[in-house]
Amino acid sequence: MDDTPKADRVTWRGLWIWTRGSRGRLMSALLCALVGAGLGLAQPLIVDRTIDVATAGEPVVGLLCFLAVVFSGQAALQAWSTYRLDQAGEGIVRRLRQAMIDQLLRLRMAVYDQQRLGDLISRTTTDTTLLRDVLAMDVTNAIVNSVVVVGGVSMMMWLDPILAMVVMAVTVGSGCVVGVVLKGIRRETVAAQEATGSLAADLERVLSAIRTVRINRAEPRESAALSERNDAIYGHNVRAARLTAVVSPAIDLAVQGSLIVVIVVGLSRVASGHMAVGELVAFLLYVNYLAAPLSGLFDIGPSLQTGLASLERAQELLDLPTEHDQERRMTGVVTGSGLRLEGLRFRYTDREILKGATFEVPRNSYTAIAGPSGAGKSTIFSLLGRFYEPTAGTITLDGRDAYAEHTIGEWRSRIGLVEQHSPLMYGTLRDNLTYAAPDADEAWLRQVVDMAGLTALVERLPEGLDTRVGEHGSTLSGGEQQRVAIARSLLARPEILLLDEPTSHLDAAHEQLLAHTLHRISAECTLVVIAHRLSTIQSADQVVVLGTGEVVASGRYDEVRDHLPAQPTTV
Template identity: 45%
Template sequence: MSTPAQAAPQATLRQLWPLVRPHRRPLAAAAALSLVAAAGALAQPALVARVIDVVGSGGDLLPPVGLLVVVLVASAALNAVQQYLLQRTAEGVVLSTRRTLTDRLLRLPVAEYDRRRTGDLMSRVGADTTLLRATVTSGVVEVAGSAVVAVGAVVAMALVDGWLLLVTVVSVGVGLAVVVSVSRGVRRLSQQAQEEVGAMTAAVERALSAVRTIRASGATAREVDVVAASAGRAYTAGVRVARLQALVSPAGSIAVQGAFLAVLGLGGYRVATGSIAVADLVAFILYLFLLVMPLGQAIGAWTQLQSGLGALARVQEVLALDPEDDARPERGGAPLPVPARPPSRAVPLLELDDVSFGYPDGTEVLRGVSLAVPAGSRVALVGPSGAGKSTVLALVEGFYPLTGGAVRWAGTDVRDLPRAGLRARLGYVEQEAPVLAGSVRDNLLLAAPQATDPELWAVLADVGLTGVVQRSARGLDVPVGDDGVLLSGGERQRLAIARSLLARPALLLLDEPTASLDARNEALLRDTLAAASADRALLVVAHRLSTVLDSDRIVVLDAGQVVASGTHEELVETSPLYRELAAAQLLV
């Protein structure tokens, strides 16, 4: 079972700015409303003291009480508008972050997907961005607004009575020191908890993606235990965060209660000695409320901020990865145009020149592979499993950087061509023939969004899939299910081939195109490929040699090297490995 990925470096407040910057105007408006609301809150204790003084002097109560009511109602209204702006902006930040993160995830180099678990990447788009909702906006603004109220309350308290302020500062200061000390570990533990949630999501994705195999293997209970164990680790990590956060509230409560008791005791004494008036003591206590309430909000917001920074670190880890730039070549310099065809028959449409490739861990896959695919020709790659055949197609598509040698399109190194332009000339059907959830139409339009219905029906007829569409009243809109589960393996493969043919590529790359086909449909597909090769080149990887017997050239790979090349008849005579493969399939 895989372990959670190593924790990403911790994020900082500065890294929040790129996410918040597009929403700076509503945030500025919310901040301005927060300042006005703070001013209203700070005015209320003074107005209450004024009411008390008027009651004591027997004056007219209507003006001070009316003003107090207006300030209360206005402050409540401003707070409501501010909260709406903050919540709407919070959703906007989450939306833009998810869009940015999804865009980056779908543009990462293919090698990144080999190193990372899909479920963990999904967790970053879902759980981690959700955790930013209250943090990126409400947390930051509430801390700032609370700071304004707290500073204003302290200034007003100093004007009322310095000794009471000293007692308050000492009591609250001790509590704050404890809170800051306790909350230091929240960000680290929260980030660890998010890593465990990502690992749990990956475990669930792993189980669901192979649920039929798991069910058929009688492994359901074991997989449930695996996911449950991962969920247990996420629970334990979450409890550690909750335990630390739970210490914050008692520390703050003790500080607040201590401050109230001290102020009441000392304040009552000073009222009794005539040092301050009752109205001043009431005003001071109200200012104390104004101080401790925003402090409590600020402490909660600070704790949320620490948790959100842990999630932000996981988001930033992905955003820091360099994406593939489809519009730029792999190497520096201005991109060259991508020719559709070579300038003459002497220049192959595709050429691999002494190509080598190995993974970063040192595993060597290809060594000195050279081959050419002339325009309008059919070239096949055959050999035992693990020989590197599928890797050749991946390198042609530019999914991995070459270790050595060059891949040329019409004589130009593909590293000097824009990836998007090159891939527009290529059609690629993977060995697994992935089908996207949706309808037959959705899958066909993936590479050719402007294709018309007659064109869709024609390409389905070419691959023998019209029966699948016609058996449903929904026609081209018949659903294929998640991962094409409502289609047979052969139907999925033919749909993937139809999708590539519809884009009319100059070169069609096929990885085991007949692996899931019966004899009848294999013969049909051979006829389709023969017709397709009339106006495009084909590079076909095949284990079933019957598919490629009539290829213009067959290249035999073994252990990452080209060991033979020629027609079927030539290879039967000259290549022991090819003769062995052909004999095993009763072709000699």
């Protein structure tokens, strides 16, 4: 996503920040786990005492009952701790995922142009799931296991310092081996997650254009390209597995080696009288008891690297720039001057798209914007929608600046937009129509349906407005999708309605119907239409002709026809 080095970008402080809101659960779980660990550490001492009492020929029923109570208490505390940790982990992931969702919905439009949507989705879904364990279970278990190991080692030092030092030497040697491979595991894990995001992005690209893929017989090429991504994921994961495989023998060496050393050295010390049998049994119990926490500490290392890699990818998304409002400066002057664009300039990367475009759109009028491809028509719509900010110049509506005197939400509440490709959402026809105005009354909804020429469609559908339209409106024709998009915008009663060639998917009959509808709409709001068809241009009250980022003519069709491209049906 960026060129910032991955290593060490996310710190423990970054992990701690996301525990806000779940720290109470984490602390209670940690406390229960620590108390349970303390009960576990006490058990070998109780066994040692029980052996001594039994050797002396005294009754041990009380000690055995006490041992059973301690064991049961440890099990109950561990069960409760595990539940609270899972609950806290799910809460942390929910908050992080929601923050990422909110971020995705508010990114600057230029970010969507530069990023791959499939990868952004993968970061929000797959990576946040991987974070759950590291943010709750692994961190807490690392603390508890560390306390258990320190406590167990302390008790072993108290029982027999020499034998404890031998065990520590074996364990530290294994730990050094694990420490060396952790960085490599994190590096390969990050690369695997990046490759997974790229695969998701490529799949999204291919499946969203599956008809184009099929008709061009591109399945083998796309399969080969996706296979390369898949092979890259496999390669990174195998290399990470190879490094992780080193951890397992190191753990076995620490655990099994320690047991062997304790048995061999311990028996010799018992034989020499430097250690009692009960102490040796207690020491062996401590070694056995510490095996799981010690193994857990080694296992947590690779898991933490995976979680940190996921958090890096999540944090990269959260660091992307979002839309924000400028400081408002109200002039208090409100006039009926309509929409005015003055000296509008816009540069995209190294290319200047608009070079001082100026024109006015009177209120309740119908204005068509025409011109050759690349003249800046779509850019003007993007600026009117406040998807980008102009390099220079102003946009005003009734004398109020679109950027300086409106929040983004306020401005967009006055604007409606119908895109040329008319994207529809999965759901019912009613869901799509009321998308911008969910509280619209039924009478106004029916009126808008009629204005957009959708009455016949609604009557034909099996469940009327409550019929599902499929993914991206796949059950509707292109013209029907276009009219649904127009109705959707009209339902919100915008002051200005922007339409990007609304007749592009319509047949002749519906084109005439729409032309009549547009004139009816212009009595309710101001229409600005990007025109690619001669009929759209001719029916407008005003035509603005763009040429390489500047307005070359404006007026009625008869006044600007000489400035239009030679073939007006393709402009």
